[in-house]
Amino acid sequence: MSIKQWFKKHLTNHAETSEQHWNNDLQTHYFKTTKDKAFRAIEKMYENASKYDIIAKSEEHGEVSVGVKGSRKAFMVISVIMVKPYRTAIDFSVTTETPLPFDFGYSHKLIQTQYESLKKELPFLETSMAEKMEV
Numbered sequence: 399m400s401i402k403q404w405f406k407k408h409l410t411n412h413a414e415t416s417e418q419h420w421n422n423d424l425q426t427h428y429f430k431t432t433k434d435k436a437f438r439a440i441e442k443m444y445e446n447a448s449k450y451d452i453i454a455k456s457e458e459h460g461e462v463s464v465g466v467k468g469s470r471k472a473f474m475v476i477s478v479i480m481v482k483p484y485r486t487a488i489d490f491s492v493t494t495e496t497p498l499p500f501d502f503g504y505s506h507k508l509i510q511t512q513y514e515s516l517k518k519e520l521p522f523l524e525t526s527m528a529e530k531m532e533v
Contacts, residue, residue: 411494413505417526423510425525426487427517433460434479438470439519440476470504471495474512485523488516 419425429436437457440493444464453473454463460479466472475491490509493500516522 411501414491415489427524429486430484430522431520436478436486
């Protein structure tokens with residue numbers, strides 16, 4: 399991790415996943431499932447957890463907005479996109495509510511723990527596979 403990347407990770411209050419993210423843990427994760435099944439698994443995961451509140455959900459757009467309760471409050475937007483049959487991408491965007499303009503990497507860690515939880519619910523394929531797919 400370069401100095402610039404260290405600052406980007408620790409001195410911000412926002413983190414997002416993407417296909418070409420410099421941090422492999424924050425690259426888009428693909429699961430072997432349909433959009434509907436992934437959406438239901440995400441709903442179930444957050445409805446049953448006391449630490450989270452589902453704020454809004456849009457099945458048509460494949461997005462779920464979740465509030466994180468506790469000592470560190472955060473807001474997550476989870477996007478579910480089926481790119482091919484049984485190839486569904488799930489991305490996160492997390493903003494931490496802090497009095498300072500940074501969260502010391504909390505938003506990055508939160509995304510990593512969310513992906514680990516999803517891997518227990520859905521069959522994981524790999525990260526950042528858009529370049530490998532046939533168009």
